[in-house]
Amino acid sequence: MGNGFEIKFNGDWERGLNRMVQAHVDKLAKEGTRAADRVLASHGGQPVEVVKPILRRELKRAGFDVTDPELTEYAKQISDGGRVVIQADRVK
Numbered sequence: 001m002g003n004g005f006e007i008k009f010n011g012d013w014e015r016g017l018n019r020m021v022q023a024h025v026d027k028l029a030k031e032g033t034r035a036a037d038r039v040l041a042s043h044g045g046q047p048v049e050v051v052k053p054i055l056r057r058e059l060k061r062a063g064f065d066v067t068d069p070e071l072t073e074y075a076k077q078i079s080d081g082g083r084v085v086i087q088a089d090r091v092k
Helices: 013-043 048-061 066-077
Strands: none
Touching: 013 048, 013 066, 048 066
8 A cells, every 4th residue: 555564464473462462461460469569568467448558559550450349358468467469361
C-alpha cells in the first residue's frame, strides 16, 4: 500500500509473543511479592486497618490494582505475620 514497510510472521511469532508476555507477567508477580515483603517487614503483626492502605500503595507502585477483597485477604495475612507470594498465571 505504499507505506514503505511490510510485516511478515513466521510460525513462531505466537510462541515468541507468549514468551515476552510471560516474562512481563513473571516480573510483575516478583515485584508484587517484593512489595508485600516490604510491608511485612515494616508492618507485619499490625492491625489489618493499618496494613491495608500501606499495602495498597505498595502494590500500586509495583503495578498491581487488586480488588478490595484480595487486598483485605493479603493485609490479614501480613497482619498475622504471614508472607504474601503473588503467583504469575501461565500465558496460553
